[in-house]
Amino acid sequence: MISQEQNDTYTRVGRGTPCGELLRRYWQPVALVDELDGPRPVRPVRLLGENFVLFRDEQGRFGMLDRDCPHRGADLAYGRLEAGGLRCPFHGWLFDATGKCLETPAEPVGSKLCDRIRQGSYPVAVRSGIVFAYIGKGTPPAFPDLDCFVAPETHTFAFKGLWECNWLQSLEVGMDPAHASFLHRFFEDEDPEASYGKQFRSTSIDSDLPITKVLREYDRPQISVASVPHGLRLTSLRPIDETQTHVRVTNIVFPQAFVIPMSPTVTITQWHVPVDDHNNYWFTLFTSFTDPLDKKTMREQRLATYPAPDYKPLRNRSNNWGYNPAEQQAQTYLGMGFDINVHDQWACESQGPIQDRTREHLGQSDKAITAYRRLLSAEIEKVAAGETPLMHLDAAQAATLRGPVSFDGVDRAGDVERYWRDGDARRRAAAPWGAEVEA
Amino acid sequence: MTDVTFILRDGSRRTLDIPEGSSVMQAAVMENLKGIDGECGGCLSCATCHVYIEAIGAGELPPIDEEENALLDGVAAERRPESRLSCQILATPGLSGLVLRVPERQM
Numbered sequence A: 001m002i003s004q005e006q007n008d009t010y011t012r013v014g015r016g017t018p019c020g021e022l023l024r025r026y027w028q029p030v031a032l033v034d035e036l037d038g039p040r041p042v043r044p045v046r047l048l049g050e051n052f053v054l055f056r057d058e059q060g061r062f063g064m065l066d067r068d069c070p071h072r073g074a075d076l077a078y079g080r081l082e083a084g085g086l087r088c089p090f091h092g093w094l095f096d097a098t099g100k101c102l103e104t105p106a107e108p109v110g111s112k113l114c115d116r117i118r119q120g121s122y123p124v125a126v127r128s129g130i131v132f133a134y135i136g137k138g139t140p141p142a143f144p145d146l147d148c149f150v151a152p153e154t155h156t157f158a159f160k161g162l163w164e165c166n167w168l169q170s171l172e173v174g175m176d177p178a179h180a181s182f183l184h185r186f187f188e189d190e191d192p193e194a195s196y197g198k199q200f201r202s203t204s205i206d207s208d209l210p211i212t213k214v215l216r217e218y219d220r221p222q223i224s225v226a227s228v229p230h231g232l233r234l235t236s237l238r239p240i241d242e243t244q245t246h247v248r249v250t251n252i253v254f255p256q257a258f259v260i261p262m263s264p265t266v267t268i269t270q271w272h273v274p275v276d277d278h279n280n281y282w283f284t285l286f287t288s289f290t291d292p293l294d295k296k297t298m299r300e301q302r303l304a305t306y307p308a309p310d311y312k313p314l315r316n317r318s319n320n321w322g323y324n325p326a327e328q329q330a331q332t333y334l335g336m337g338f339d340i341n342v343h344d345q346w347a348c349e350s351q352g353p354i355q356d357r358t359r360e361h362l363g364q365s366d367k368a369i370t371a372y373r374r375l376l377s378a379e380i381e382k383v384a385a386g387e388t389p390l391m392h393l394d395a396a397q398a399a400t401l402r403g404p405v406s407f408d409g410v411d412r413a414g415d416v417e418r419y420w421r422d423g424d425a426r427r428r429a430a431a432p433w434g435a436e437v438e439a
Numbered sequence B: 001m002t003d004v005t006f007i008l009r010d011g012s013r014r015t016l017d018i019p020e021g022s023s024v025m026q027a028a029v030m031e032n033l034k035g036i037d038g039e040c041g042g043c044l045s046c047a048t049c050h051v052y053i054e055a056i057g058a059g060e061l062p063p064i065d066e067e068e069n070a071l072l073d074g075v076a077a078e079r080r081p082e083s084r085l086s087c088q089i090l091a092t093p094g095l096s097g098l099v100l101r102v103p104e105r106q107m
Ligand code: FES
Pocket: A069, A070, A071, A072, A073, A074, A088, A089, A090, A091, A092, A093
């Protein structure tokens, strides 16, 4: 339980707010590269309560500009992509990818107005199929050498989706290992072989137990949380019998991403990016340690329920997320189908646009959430004091980060840490793209 | 922050505390101070942010460059030796105490 004031500090992210200023010190995912591949590569972007237009010019350069035209405020997201930039359809002012004004065609010949106009523009970087932008002060941080950024294009796949609630409650689902035993419970296990590209459908490493069965039958995980250079590492143990312990290692990469195993060979890195105080996009990067990913299948699976261009899920509050009491009785714990993502979406959207944390009651199983909030408070204070927050990395620091380890397996030797470290090292050694071990 | 006082057309005075780096024109327009227009938003193309310098505090004003000089020839009210375009005066702590008179018209 926290005060209203504290809840506001964590959840309000507009320009000038304490948390908003913290989040502005990081690269933020703003679009999938897929979205700018079509015949007209121009997309509106709303990030942290501010409006931008992202585009790719004729030379293929990305630019992200303020969305309102500096002339009289018309919407540049409806602009004409031509003549080396983006042209406002109202009076023809033309801007290049850096925000420089190239033409003000209605002004008298010899007018200098154009030279003095500069549209706000922001650094953009592409990594693993995601366009990132930096809208904060000073220089952007370096990207760390994490698996999801160093794996080749063939071994990563990116997708996104809109959740209609505050970013923090969405991220908090990703540091809550206990919920998976309930929210995602299926009363019968599917054939793990028929589960390509889906979460919690395969078996754990070193076992023939479907993850769905482990989660269903062992529902009191022992959770521990460690501070690590990238944020937090969570270890959840589920003792199966005297000799076997199911272990799941997951991470928070500060400030806004979690890294979890999807299957023995694929990890998920997922950011929760505030659109504004009441909406966020999840951006997920799948990283394979073995075979190239079948991106076409993975994209089609997801576009069927998160249609472009807005990636807003077909199941949402307006249709009760497809809730079916008969299904809840007979097949699933929640009654909203078999897509894990919808379960998590319901959980956080049902908490309301901003969860009222003055009314919550946290338990032992929520200890990663409290650890994260302490970390968030400390880093918000650092930024307010003019210091550099955690994970705002320079190039040298960025090159030292690896991994992080995310693992789901069954230990039989009674030394879980050794077990997941060895297992992770083996998987990395076998990866075709030379994944290095986290220190 | 910089205190800048404006003498308005009716003779009354109003003092604004202007954040560093903001122009005098910008601050005046944002505070809805009547008599300073700033149509072009500070792009040196409208000459509707004309002011007369009445008194300078401690610091010094930036010099008038060629373009400001050319545009000052086109101000709507009389151009005088103490004429400036207020979009070209950025607030600095040293300028505190600056007093400006709003001209009788901007267009
Ligand atoms: S509003 Fe964009 S050119 Fe006029």
